[in-house]
Amino acid sequence: MNKLVKYRKITSILMLLVLVFIFSSLSFAETEGPFKLESKxxxxxxxxxxxxxxxxxxxxxxxxxxxxxxxxxxxxxxxxxxxxxxxxxxxxxxxxxxxxxxxxxxxxxxxxxxxxxxxxxxxxxxxxxxxxxxxxxxxxxxxxxxxxxxxxxxxxxxxxxxxxxxxxxxxxxxxxxxxxxxxxxxxxxxxxxxxxxxxxxxxxxxxxxxxxxxxxxxxxxxxxxxxxxxxxxxxxxxxxxxxxxxxxxxxxxxxxxxxxxxxxxxxxxxxxxxxxxxxxxxxxxSLPICRKDEVIKKVKVSKGKESDLNIVAERDYSLLVKKGSSKEIEKEIILPDVINAPYEKGQKIGEMILKTNGNEIGRISLIAEKDLKKASVIDMFKKVTTIFLGNSR
Missing domain, CATH: 3.40.710.10 (DD-peptidase/beta-lactamase superfamily)
Known part of the structure; x- marks a missing residue:
């Protein structure tokens, strides 16, 4: 009886080793890709x-x-x-x-x-x-x-x-x-x-x-x-x-x-x-995330000729996904609440961080849509006057 049990254990171990070898071979073949090419x-x-x-x-x-x-x-x-x-x-x-x-x-x-x-x-x-x-x-x-x-x-x-x-x-x-x-x-x-x-x-x-x-x-x-x-x-x-x-x-x-x-x-x-x-x-x-120059957010401007500025994506961005799979994409937009003029068109102001299941999978720079000039004394006076007149109505 003990000999039979021992024989069965040895047989099981040998079968396991054979299966490991087979699956290892299959896995190795898959790393070579779905087809073979003659090109170098x-x-x-x-x-x-x-x-x-x-x-x-x-x-x-x-x-x-x-x-x-x-x-x-x-x-x-x-x-x-x-x-x-x-x-x-x-x-x-x-x-x-x-x-x-x-x-x-x-x-x-x-x-x-x-x-x-x-x-x-x-x-x-x-x-x-x-x-x-x-x-x-x-x-x-x-x-x-x-x-x-x-x-x-x-x-x-x-x-x-x-x-x-x-x-x-x-x-x-x-x-x-x-x-x-x-x-x-x-x-x-x-x-x-x-x-x-x-x-x-x-x-x-x-x-x-x-x-x-x-x-x-x-x-x-x-x-x-x-x-x-x-x-x-x-x-x-x-x-x-x-x-x-x-x-x-x-x-x-x-x-x-x-x-x-x-x-x-x-x-x-x-x-x-x-x-x-x-x-x-x-x-x-391909899962589109944003297009180049797409407006992502508008931020307030301090000391500028304009009171706000459009922040846009620096480039086209998309995620490659396997067909039939589903990915929930989290977008974390990092931008200041207020920016101080001046800014140049294309200047980086923040980032959009993409995550799935809490893991970062990509970043996109967020940039100024156009030049933003610093307000002159006259510009500031006009703004204050406009606000005062608006509030007095």
Missing amino acids: SAILIDAISGEIIYEKNIHERLSPASITKIMVLLIAMEEINSGNMRIDDKVHVSANAERMGGSQVYLEEGETQIVDDLLKAICLRSANDAAVALAEHMSGSIDVFVQRMNEKAKQLGMTNTHFKNATGLPDEEHLSTAYDISLMSKELLKYPKIHEWLTIYMTDIKVGKNKNVTQTLVNTNRLIREYQGANGLKTGLTNEAGHCLAASAKRGNLSLISVVLGGPTSNSRFLESKKLLDFGFANYD
Whole structure:
């Protein structure tokens, strides 16, 4: 009898060990993701919050090829948004721009192009000559512009990226990662106007000193035509980099960005990007919290030309949630009851803290909607007089 009990105990322990091994193996398989990709590196993120949904070797430094030009587009959008550059500005094409190899629209030294057409050439054909011409126009020289690219990368937290050119042409020191590329892609998509170029499938531009040559541009990112909600971004290809694609799409409230680097074929980068985006849209949703410049609260102003000031959200903010799950979001708004003038537009005044089950999950800066000037002696006198007359009625 004792032998039977002992045998049963040993059998139970062995069965338990087998079950532990099986469940451990299943758990490990799940960490590899819901599918396998051939690309060397890949990432899928929520375009608003930046939360990572899927990852594979996301910090491996690889050649980004023409995906590099996302940074060129980002700096161009900053210039346009700040008023330093307009889309109808004329750009002089240098000898340096003309002799760029790889993808090009065959610009000629001495011709002029408008910014609008150069952006089309970059977004659709990934034209190296157009990228260099625009970079030189914005910074005076390609060397200064590349320095600016690296400074911007540093600001965005792209710690594993180093740019050596504005085109993505091969250079052993010109490297980035899927994660870093997702950061600059997310930043670029903050400018809605960029979609005016990214979503064009086919168009024509005139090139040459006499503008007597028509270049028909077809978007190298075929997802723009094939994938529901696709709104960007950029392809890349060199022998060193393999087939690369940073893709973006929006359905409903959810905006996603995928990046695949080092794909074996052109077809694979599109198929794997679709897999990533499909997985995101099938399993996640976006819960909007606030929009950029949305009025959150009005605060009283002391010693100002106006008696109150609208406090607005600094940026769009949403939470990524799994479909079918429910989250109760608590919003804690931290603002002073009264502020003293002066304040500048965009100056931080407080924060909105987001919590679920008492745990902080995010913060949003709350800023001044407009400039708030300090009241002069005459302004103060007018206020006092108005109050006195109002009370005497």
